[in-house]
Amino acid sequence: MYKYLLILLFSQLSFSQITVLDSISKFPVSYATVSFGNGNGIFADDEGKFYFTKKLYPDIDSLFISAIGFKDLNIATENLSQTLLLQPEAHELDEVLLGVTLDRKFKEETLKPYLDDDYYNCWLPTIESEIAVYFPKTTEQDQEIKTVTFPIALESKDWNKRKRSNSEKKKFSTLFKVKFYNSTDGVPGKVLTYETIVFRATEKNGDFYELNVDDYNIYVPENGFFVSIQVLGYTDTSGKLLPNKKYKEIKSRDGSVVKIPTNFRPLLPFTDEMDNKNTYIKRVFINGNNWLRFDNGNGFKSSLLDKNLFNYGIGITYKTYKDE
Structure with a gap:
């Protein structure tokens, strides 16, 4: 029974795992900010991964994703893809x-x-x-x-x-x-x-x-x-x-x-x-x-x-x- 619960939990997490990637290099965007637009949010990890499902966050209908050096991404949670692409943004440092x-x-x-x-x-x-x-x-x-x-x-x-x-x-x-x-x-x-x-x-x-x-x-x-x-x-x-x-x-x-x-x-x-x-x-x-x-x-x-x-x-x- 315990083994079955572990398998069930793993399958739910795997399904809910979303990865944020650079749209050009396809490299992970580490520690991207994922805002829910209601005063709450989470962060992707070093591999650009975070967990999100409607079961975990039933009242969230859109995500606002940002990271230094990339254009912001606003996306609906309905039929959310397991891979999200951020477009690099050209900046000029002093x-x-x-x-x-x-x-x-x-x-x-x-x-x-x-x-x-x-x-x-x-x-x-x-x-x-x-x-x-x-x-x-x-x-x-x-x-x-x-x-x-x-x-x-x-x-x-x-x-x-x-x-x-x-x-x-x-x-x-x-x-x-x-x-x-x-x-x-x-x-x-x-x-x-x-x-x-x-x-x-x-x-x-x-x-x-x-x-x-x-x-x-x-x-x-x-x-x-x-x-x-x-x-x-x-x-x-x-x-x-x-x-x-x-x-x-x-x-x-x-x-x-x-x-x-x-x-x-x-x-x-x-x-x-x-x-x-x-x-x-x-x-x-x-x-x-x-x-x-x-x-x-x-x-x-x-x-x-x-x-x-x-x-x-x-x-x-x-x-x-x-x-x-």
């Missing part, structure tokens, strides 16, 4: 950002991250939220981004021992997507690289994850840049993105079903130690996908704002090149 390798001397400058393991000082990551933090260009000389350090907060298995550094931590394996934007009128604008950049964080990383982006040749524009982080979901032990449930369904008193976004671990600690309000949030699947500064009066209801915790304290290491 000349200084075209991956030119500078073979000259440089010095490194590091802005340290702001770390905190206090549960009540943390943002709870959800699929629909992307967080971006602004960094200025600190010199007139050419600068390249070498590393980005993302603070993460760990939770103890025993709540009463949560403040002890040697307490056993809750396990997690979570995939994040990272993007870099130029600053356009003070908000995240055009992307600085079309490379897909992801990393997997676990409790073994400790209080932060340092991401090396040296190979991407990302140079800092004159107006500064934004670096963003977005949770994609939990993974298996090999780092493969799992078909996570993106929201919880809770029945209200009147019998209607309310969908609440699922929170993923690790938590992201916010800080009050920065002079400016440099953190921006956008709801990927709602509010027109527009960036807003994380601040009072911008429609955010958060205990973090009540405590004047306005910023996610990402750390950066620059490579500043010497003039020849």
Whole structure:
């Protein structure tokens, strides 16, 4: 009986599996965003695959699929094909950002991250939220981004021992997507690289994850840049993105079903130690996908704002090149 149920489940998943491909190369489009148009959505995995059936999502009649470097695709779920093709879109990056390798001397400058393991000082990551933090260009000389350090907060298995550094931590394996934007009128604008950049964080990383982006040749524009982080979901032990449930369904008193976004671990600690309000949030699947500064009066209801915790304290290491 158990074997039969496994076969039945596998056949249902196989039938519901959809793959997003580049229409020209036929290569998978990794981690494409799949919006349901009602405030919810999912992500394809590294092979461009995601699961969708009317049984899983009975109230969804269309999908809106997007990925950096491709034209958006809006498609009905009726008679949905198991292969969806995205058309590449020609973009122009700024000349200084075209991956030119500078073979000259440089010095490194590091802005340290702001770390905190206090549960009540943390943002709870959800699929629909992307967080971006602004960094200025600190010199007139050419600068390249070498590393980005993302603070993460760990939770103890025993709540009463949560403040002890040697307490056993809750396990997690979570995939994040990272993007870099130029600053356009003070908000995240055009992307600085079309490379897909992801990393997997676990409790073994400790209080932060340092991401090396040296190979991407990302140079800092004159107006500064934004670096963003977005949770994609939990993974298996090999780092493969799992078909996570993106929201919880809770029945209200009147019998209607309310969908609440699922929170993923690790938590992201916010800080009050920065002079400016440099953190921006956008709801990927709602509010027109527009960036807003994380601040009072911008429609955010958060205990973090009540405590004047306005910023996610990402750390950066620059490579500043010497003039020849």
